[in-house]
Amino acid sequence: xxxxxxxVIGAGPGGITVARFTKSLRKEWNVLIIRxxxxxxxxxxxxxxIDGTVKVDDYIKNDEKLLKSAGIDLxxxxxxxxxxxxxxxxxxxxxKFNFRYLVIATGSIPFIPLLPGRELKxxxxxxxxxxxxxxxxxxxxxxxxxxxxxxxxxxxxxxAFANRGIEITLVEKENxxxxxxxxRDLAGIITDKLKEKGVKLYLGKLLKKIExxxxxxxxxxxxxxxIKTDIVVLSIxxxxxxxxxxxxxxxxxxxxxxVNDFLQTNKEGIYAIGDCILKKSFITGKYVPGYLAxxxxxxxxxxxxxxxxxxxxxxxGVVNPVITKIFDLSCGATGxxxxxxxxxxxxxxxxxxxxxxxxxxxxxxxxxxxxFIFEKEKLQLIGVEAISKENVAWLINMFTLAIFNKNxxxxxxxxxxxxxxxxxxxxxxxxxxxxxxxxxxxxxxI
Ligand SMILES: Cc1cc2nc3c(=O)[nH]c(=O)nc-3n(C[C@H](O)[C@H](O)[C@H](O)COP(=O)(O)OP(=O)(O)OC[C@H]3O[C@@H](n4cnc5c(N)ncnc54)[C@H](O)[C@@H]3O)c2cc1C
Numbered sequence: 418x419x420x421x422x423x424x425v426i427g428a429g430p431g432g433i434t435v436a437r438f439t440k441s442l443r444k445e446w447n448v449l450i451i452r453x454x455x456x457x458x459x460x461x462x463x464x465x466x467i468d469g470t471v472k473v474d475d476y477i478k479n480d481e482k483l484l485k486s487a488g489i490d491l492x493x494x495x496x497x498x499x500x501x502x503x504x505x506x507x508x509x510x511x512x513k514f515n516f517r518y519l520v521i522a523t524g525s526i527p528f529i530p531l532l533p534g535r536e537l538k539x540x541x542x543x544x545x546x547x548x549x550x551x552x553x554x555x556x557x558x559x560x561x562x563x564x565x566x567x568x569x570x571x572x573x574x575x576x577a578f579a580n581r582g583i584e585i586t587l588v589e590k591e592n593x594x595x596x597x598x599x600x601r602d603l604a605g606i607i608t609d610k611l612k613e614k615g616v617k618l619y620l621g622k623l624l625k626k627i628e629x630x631x632x633x634x635x636x637x638x639x640x641x642x643x644i645k646t647d648i649v650v651l652s653i654x655x656x657x658x659x660x661x662x663x664x665x666x667x668x669x670x671x672x673x674x675x676v677n678d679f680l681q682t683n684k685e686g687i688y689a690i691g692d693c694i695l696k697k698s699f700i701t702g703k704y705v706p707g708y709l710a711x712x713x714x715x716x717x718x719x720x721x722x723x724x725x726x727x728x729x730x731x732x733x734g735v736v737n738p739v740i741t742k743i744f745d746l747s748c749g750a751t752g753x754x755x756x757x758x759x760x761x762x763x764x765x766x767x768x769x770x771x772x773x774x775x776x777x778x779x780x781x782x783x784x785x786x787x788x789f790i791f792e793k794e795k796l797q798l799i800g801v802e803a804i805s806k807e808n809v810a811w812l813i814n815m816f817t818l819a820i821f822n823k824n825x826x827x828x829x830x831x832x833x834x835x836x837x838x839x840x841x842x843x844x845x846x847x848x849x850x851x852x853x854x855x856x857x858x859x860x861x862x863i
Pocket of ligand 1: 426433452454460462497522661710713740
């Protein structure tokens with residue numbers, strides 16, 4: 418039986434990062450990664466193959482070549498059992514492999530509610546390559562589509578269908594878009610954009626059943642509304658893939674595999690990362706959803722360094738930075754939104770900045786709306802939300818770092834930022850500084 422220093426189950430962003438990072442630090446370690454899906458993809462790119470922004474082949478990763486060149490063994494098979502006591506994994510054909518360390522990175526699976534009609538043809542979820550192929554197979558005959566769920570992935574699918582000229586209806590049980598992504602008032606800007614693009618919206622409405630003869634023909638909402646459609650995409654969340662861990666006696670709950678501060682499970686030498694684990698918020702310390710590649714890869718780095726250094730690096734929890742683009746609007750958030758902070762009963766002071774992405778007389782200057790959320794007592798930054806026609810990714814990343822470093826309104830007031838009119842507004846108008854000063858004034862601290 419072959420023995421590995423490290424076996425990784427799952428080759429999503431989390432698993433791949435574990436394998437490659439380990440090998441880059443310990444060349445002499447033999448590392449095996451096992452994944453069950455035939456092709457490895459960039460999941461975040463999937464919706465963009467629907468409208469042809471990228472070709473299907475473009476989001477398929479050449480993991481086989483990449484891992485081989487790094488000296489990592491790849492096995493495309495399903496792990497059926499983990500024997501924690503004997504430190505073995507067993508794959509479908511019965512073959513077993515020994516490990517010194519194991520990292521479980523089995524990810525998540527789309528949540529499908531027990532809806533009447535869920536067995537009909539042309540109902541899809543979006544998680545992997547076959548889902549996109551299945552949609553592309555029928556899309557030629559699709560005139561109308563319904564997307565259920567107005568989270569980031571749902572909206573990206575709406576955008577993709579609309580770009581193909583398909584008549585699109587969005588159904589969401591909360592009465593705003595991006596209910597877990599932006600504060601309600603800011604999400605209103607996205608809602609207005611969807612309306613402007615002709616998307617039919619049913620916000621605050623629950624899908625009750627799907628009907629049709631063999632395949633989808635209509636969706637029925639709880640209030641009796643009937644929506645005719647050729648396909649339905651359910652994008653109402655995911656659940657952690659914990660079945661393997663559960664079977665092995667590893668501690669889990671419905672929110673995921675339970676790990677300690679070092680991302681180790683309750684079993685010696687076995688760690689878990691990514692969508693399959695229960696996550697804590699960096700800000701509140703409470704359990705929060707955080708199904709993001711962003712989280713999976715940082716957890717991977719912590720797990721590797723803890724495996725190699727004997728549990729030295731405490732994972733402080735997820736900040737949850739996230740961005741997307743809906744038609745021509747780039748939007749994102751990091752930390753807690755204003756609405757989330759209020760739901761948590763955190764006393765906050767906020768400041769909104771309506772500024773420009775460049776000095777406003779320069780070509781290409783676009784609006785930039787940013788909201789800063791500070792905890793009232795320490796005046797510590799705990800969240801940022803942003804919308805613009807220009808890319809807000811840099812801004813979300815910069816403030817994720819500020820939140821991670823527990824920066825206060827004073828820190829931001831005294832920070833030094835670059836300015837150059839054709840690229841970014843002039844230093845005297847840096848919105849982060851003016852917002853921080855505003856917060857200090859509101860708090861009576863200056
Ligand atoms: C359409 C879409 C768009 C997204 N966009 C973004 C985005 O823009 N930004 C962002 O940060 N996140 C995004 N996400 C979320 C992101 O893709 C996930 O958070 C991320 O893939 C989680 O990584 P992971 O490594 O934990 O698990 P996954 O990527 O889910 O990978 C799980 C792996 O485990 C393997 N596996 C499971 N069980 C077994 C078994 N028994 N044996 C062997 N192998 C097994 C699977 O084959 C797979 O390789 C998006 C997701 C989707 C679906």
